[in-house]
Amino acid sequence: MATFLMFGKYSPEAVKKISPDRTEQAVKLANKYQGEIKSMFALLGEFDLLFVANFPGADKAMQFSVSLSKLTGIAFTTYPAVAVAEFDKLMAEV
Numbered sequence: 001m002a003t004f005l006m007f008g009k010y011s012p013e014a015v016k017k018i019s020p021d022r023t024e025q026a027v028k029l030a031n032k033y034q035g036e037i038k039s040m041f042a043l044l045g046e047f048d049l050l051f052v053a054n055f056p057g058a059d060k061a062m063q064f065s066v067s068l069s070k071l072t073g074i075a076f077t078t079y080p081a082v083a084v085a086e087f088d089k090l091m092a093e094v
Contacts, residue, residue: 001036001054003081004061006068008049014073026051026068033064049074052081 010018023040030037035055043050055061058080065078082090 002057002061003038003083004053004055005079005081006049006051006053006065007043007047007077007079008051008074009046009077010048011073011075017073022072025071029068029071030055030064033060033067035060035064047077051076 026040027037030053033055035053037051037053039050039052041050042048053061053064055064061078061080065076068074069076
């Protein structure tokens with residue numbers, strides 16, 4: 001599984017619909033795309049949310065990100081992430 005960092009920004013409409021039920025819907029939606037949300041954080045600053053999620057690949061992460069935006073009205077910017085130990089191994093081969 002690959003790790004992805006998903007930074008979310010609320011629209012004014014999305015703020016009105018904040019609820020534990022919507023959070024649970026997001027978790028279930030990740031499962032639909034063979035993924036798992038490992039952590040969720042509310043943020044102050046440029047972004048309002050951070051999800052740390054695992055998916056089999058970028059295609060499933062992309063499907064989830066777009067589906068989640070359609071469901072919630074929250075715009076997500078999604079980045080692949082590599083653990084530093086794995087990064088060090090990859091760079092040793094360069």
